[in-house]
Amino acid sequence: xxxxxxxxxxxxxxxxxxxxxxxxxxxxxxxxxxxxxxxxxxxxxxxxxxxxxxxxxxxxxxxxxxxxxxxxxxxxxxxxxxxxxxxxxxxxxxxxxxxxxxxxxxxxxxxxxxxxxxxxxxxxxxxxxxxxxxxxxx
Numbered sequence: 001x002x003x004x005x006x007x008x009x010x011x012x013x014x015x016x017x018x019x020x021x022x023x024x025x026x027x028x029x030x031x032x033x034x035x036x037x038x039x040x041x042x043x044x045x046x047x048x049x050x051x052x053x054x055x056x057x058x059x060x061x062x063x064x065x066x067x068x069x070x071x072x073x074x075x076x077x078x079x080x081x082x083x084x085x086x087x088x089x090x091x092x093x094x095x096x097x098x099x100x101x102x103x104x105x106x107x108x109x110x111x112x113x114x115x116x117x118x119x120x121x122x123x124x125x126x127x128x129x130x131x132x133x134x135x136x137x138x
Contacts, residue, residue, distance in 0.1 A: 003102045007109060008034040010049060011086050013125035016118025017041070022106055028056040032063065039065035050081050082125035086116075089124065 008030065009020040019038050023030035038047060047068045051057040053075050064070060078084045090112055099105045 005102055005105060005109075006030070007087075007090075009083060009086065010034075010038050010047070011083055011121045011125050013082055013122055013127065016121040018113065018116060018118075018121050020109070020113045022109065026054070026056065028059045028062060031056055035062070035065055035068060039067055043067060050083065052078065052081065080127075082127050085124045086121070 004024075006023050006026040007020055008023060009018065011018045019034075019041055021034055021037065023033070035049075038049075045067065049068055049070050050073060051070055053072055057070065057072075073080050090109070093112055094108065097108070099108065
């Protein structure tokens, strides 16, 4: 029987904050929960999320919190999304490993996320175009 888990994540190239949540499904209900939890993390902070163009990111029933905005990249341009570099790092560590249970997979990702420091997040996600757009120097 095939089992899966899905990671939803947000990483700040500005301050290195991170939020990674694991869900059993990849759908709009789980995405809504993720947005709600992210919104409550430093509620006075305005958050810009760059989701991929999955249909569940664009459904009309989503209630986007006031301190979050979604900015969609053009289709088929994942290399422009800073979070893809984080996922790539996780995949490199995950590749060629064997896990007997989904709990072992979850434990692996919990450990990898916890090992990711704010300095790591900023260096991995700190694309020059982000800082240029904010008129900040790196």
